Amino acid sequence: MSSEPAPAARDRRHTVRIALLTAIAxxxxxxxxxxxxxxxxxxxxGTDVANSQVFDNTVLLVVMTPFTMFILVYLAYTLTVFxxxxxxxxxxxxxxxxxxxxxxxxxxxxxxxxxxxIFGTAELYANGSGGGQGPSPITKPGGALPVQVIAQQWExxxxxxxxxxxxxxxxxxxxxxxxxxxxxxLDAIHSFWAYQLGVKADANPSVDNVAYxxxxxxxxxxxxxAELCGLWHGYMFDTGRVVTGGQFASxxxxxxxxxxxVTKELPPYSTTYNPDPTDRAG
Amino acid sequence: MSDTGRRxxxxxxxxLVSAALIAFYVxxxxxxxxxxxxxxxxxxxxxxxxxTLQTVAAVGPSLSPNPSWVSYLIREQxxxxxxxxxTLPAHALVHVTVYQYDGNSGLRNPFLSQARGIVGxxxxxxxxxxxxxxxxxxxxxxxxxQLGVIVPLQGVADDAKNQCDYAPCSLSNAHxxxxxxxxxxxxxxxxxxxxxxxxxGFVYGFGGPMQTIGYMDGFINVV
Numbered sequence: 001m002s003s004e005p006a007p008a009a010r011d012r013r014h015t016v017r018i019a020l021l022t023a024i025a026x027x028x029x030x031x032x033x034x035x036x037x038x039x040x041x042x043x044x045x046g047t048d049v050a051n052s053q054v055f056d057n058t059v060l061l062v063v064m065t066p067f068t069m070f071i072l073v074y075l076a077y078t079l080t081v082f083x084x085x086x087x088x089x090x091x092x093x094x095x096x097x098x099x100x101x102x103x104x105x106x107x108x109x110x111x112x113x114x115x116x117x118i119f120g121t122a123e124l125y126a127n128g129s130g131g132g133q134g135p136s137p138i139t140k141p142g143g144a145l146p147v148q149v150i151a152q153q154w155e156x157x158x159x160x161x162x163x164x165x166x167x168x169x170x171x172x173x174x175x176x177x178x179x180x181x182x183x184x185x186l187d188a189i190h191s192f193w194a195y196q197l198g199v200k201a202d203a204n205p206s207v208d209n210v211a212y213x214x215x216x217x218x219x220x221x222x223x224x225x226a227e228l229c230g231l232w233h234g235y236m237f238d239t240g241r242v243v244t245g246g247q248f249a250s251x252x253x254x255x256x257x258x259x260x261x262v263t264k265e266l267p268p269y270s271t272t273y274n275p276d277p278t279d280r281a282g
Numbered sequence: 283m284s285d286t287g288r289r290x291x292x293x294x295x296x297x298l299v300s301a302a303l304i305a306f307y308v309x310x311x312x313x314x315x316x317x318x319x320x321x322x323x324x325x326x327x328x329x330x331x332x333x334t335l336q337t338v339a340a341v342g343p344s345l346s347p348n349p350s351w352v353s354y355l356i357r358e359q360x361x362x363x364x365x366x367x368x369t370l371p372a373h374a375l376v377h378v379t380v381y382q383y384d385g386n387s388g389l390r391n392p393f394l395s396q397a398r399g400i401v402g403x404x405x406x407x408x409x410x411x412x413x414x415x416x417x418x419x420x421x422x423x424x425x426x427x428q429l430g431v432i433v434p435l436q437g438v439a440d441d442a443k444n445q446c447d448y449a450p451c452s453l454s455n456a457h458x459x460x461x462x463x464x465x466x467x468x469x470x471x472x473x474x475x476x477x478x479x480x481x482x483g484f485v486y487g488f489g490g491p492m493q494t495i496g497y498m499d500g501f502i503n504v505v
Contacts, residue, residue, distance in 0.1 A: 152477070154427070155425075155427050157391065169430065231475075231492070231494070235428070261413075261414060265393075265417050
């Protein structure tokens with residue numbers, strides 16, 4: 001009489017082993033995800049919005065960790081335990097459905113997806129990671145400093161309506177102050193992406209796309225166009241600066257002086273512009 | 283030869299041909315047009331170069347397969363070339379003279395009508411020092427955004443006599459003479475462009491020559 005266990009008992013043994021290994025791998029990976037990988041997730045913690053995005057990315061990672069561990073453990077277990085011996089040519093056992101396993105898998109993934117849907121919706125509506133942005137912001141933080149981002153082929157320029165509508169080629173913002181970026185375009189579709197600020201807003205002609213951010217520390221941040229916009233799209237980048245309130249006051253005063261004459265030539269401040277000429281005159 | 287051997291040879295040939303085509307494309311992409319390299323002088327220990335450019339409403343059949351396209355040209359040993367990729371020394375003073383033969387188009391963003399990033403903050407138009415022009419008078423701009431350089435180029439009057447039809451234009455044609463100086467800064471590859479929507483016949487004036495290196499855009503290789 002053979003000492004081999006019955007197929008059902010053998011399957012159960014494999015299932016228990018895989019479940020245990022998955023649980024152990026998840027317990028090891030989760031602290032690493034939460035305390036090591038999570039805090040280093042993009043885009044960093046330069047602003048309240050960016051910090052919120054880091055939190056969202058960490059939650060996504062936490063949710064996907066058990067599933068990832070299960071898939072990796074299953075793969076490793078299969079390659080190790082079910083590996084055929086050299087020269088062995090045997091047909092595998094017929095594969096049949098396993099109702100309980102299927103229900104468990106469907107239940108686990110459904111719970112994960114539903115949780116992410118509820119979490120994502122709540123985060124979208126919250127003031128931070130996406131709420132209060134777009135052409136019609138849901139939430140409007142009070143006391144925000146408006147800064148208009150004007151995209152054109154192929155450069156961003158910036159207008160400060162509360163400082164006489166002066167326009168500049170550099171973007172500077174004060175630290176610890178809510179900024180309302182009003183993003184628009186004079187020609188093609190661009191996208192204003194201030195990476196470390198956690199701000200990415202499409203720049204569309206005739207659209208005032210609003211995004212809020214409050215910088216937590218001074219320093220520089222990268223600005224890029226994130227929408228393919230023509231020949232020099234790859235060169236449409238810039239470096240912005242977050243400075244102290246005093247430095248900002250001094251800088252904006254300098255800009256007002258430097259561009260006093262050309263400011264008179266600018267159209268009155270508006271959330272969008274439709275400038276002539278739309279085609280070459282000459 | 284066996285079927286397997288024949289298949290192997292066919293596969294090897296196909297792989298080699300594909301690799302050769304990819305290599306040809308990459309080499310062509312990397313090499314680009316031959317850059318223009320002006321003579322370099324030294325003034326007070328600093329490299330100094332002079333560029334002489336002209337901007338024309340229509341580049342003409344002798345210089346381009348797109349004769350009606352607007353374009354920059356550069357003069358090399360007395361001959362005008364349609365070359366917009368230039369090699370310049372690092373930390374050099376670059377004296378630029380532009381003979382501007384085109385009419386006004388106007389800027390979409392009036393802010394760009396003020397010069398920035400040039401030595402002294404001013405440029406000259408027909409000998410007159412200026413720091414900006416009326417936005418509607420702009421025919422083109424010379425701009426190197428990464429270096430913060432922009433100079434608006436004033437157009438010739440609509441009713442000017444003896445206007446140039448096709449490049450290369452001569453100094454007897456109606457034109458503006460614009461001069462300015464900028465510094466190249468550190469080594470790198472910088473793009474330059476025109477900001478005026480000056481491409482006739484294209485949507486928003488930003489197609490064709492505004493999207494093609496060799497006309498209204500180019501590179502400056504600072505070495």
